[in-house]
């Protein structure tokens with residue numbers, strides 16, 4: 082299996098009474114490993130990195146590394162101040178890791194040349210592979226197809242988390258073969274795998290990760306009918322998981338299953354009562 086293949090879970094950061102709940106974090110990672118996931122993204126969007134201090138982010142990473150082999154851990158590295166990102170990159174790299182997940186700088190909306198400069202600077206400085214996180218609806222800036230194809234020629238950029246919603250770009254990246262293409266939109270996992278993508282980084286795979294792993298295995302074995310059935314079984318849950326700001330529904334679902342407390346950090350708010358009822362019904366369909 083090459084480095085970035087399979088189902089990677091974009092791990093939530095569990096909280097309890099405002100603090101990081103390390104005991105739940107450990108239980109959750111142990112369970113997901115048992116379910117067969119390839120690895121974890123720590124402090125991604127789903128990990129509420131934006132609501133954690135740098136010390137908290139590093140503490141979460143260290144805790145995960147106690148349980149999970151380093152080759153199965155990707156750390157999120159997001160921000161819009163390049164020098165601060167380079168400092169944080171150095172700090173993170175004092176630990177062993179599979180890679181760093183890096184989105185475009187948010188809010189600034191740099192030019193295409195500016196984006197190329199940004200990713201190349203971080204890729205030149207890295208000691209571990211970079212996974213480019215292409216998520217224009219969060220960063221506010223689109224990386225054009227040809228820019229992306231140029232950027233990923235950098236030897237230190239080895240995968241892309243594809244959330245841009247442009248199938249032509251997904252196919253061009255897979256056909257170019259420069260990087261592993263990982264679905265970053267949960268409802269697109271099946272399509273991306275069928276097109277030749279290497280796997281996924283998924284928030285909804287916190288729940289019934291075994292079914293996501295099975296879906297990927299079936300596509301790899303050419304059992305498209307079996308994989309498609311799993312896709313449609315999981316789809317209502319994937320849709321419910323993003324019915325409010327991520328990760329509120331995922332955390333509510335984990336709490337319904339008594340795996341973590343249902344706590345997010347502002348400005349993300351807890352899942353509404355109405356959606357909680359929807360989650361209860363959707364989870365019942367995945368129970369066995």
Ligand SMILES: O=C(O)C1=N[C@H](C(=O)O)C[C@H](O)C1
Pocket residue numbers: 091092122125126127128219265266267282283284285327
């Ligand atoms: O944290 C992540 O990485 C993910 N974030 C996406 C988002 O919240 O927009 C969704 C994806 O499932 C994983």
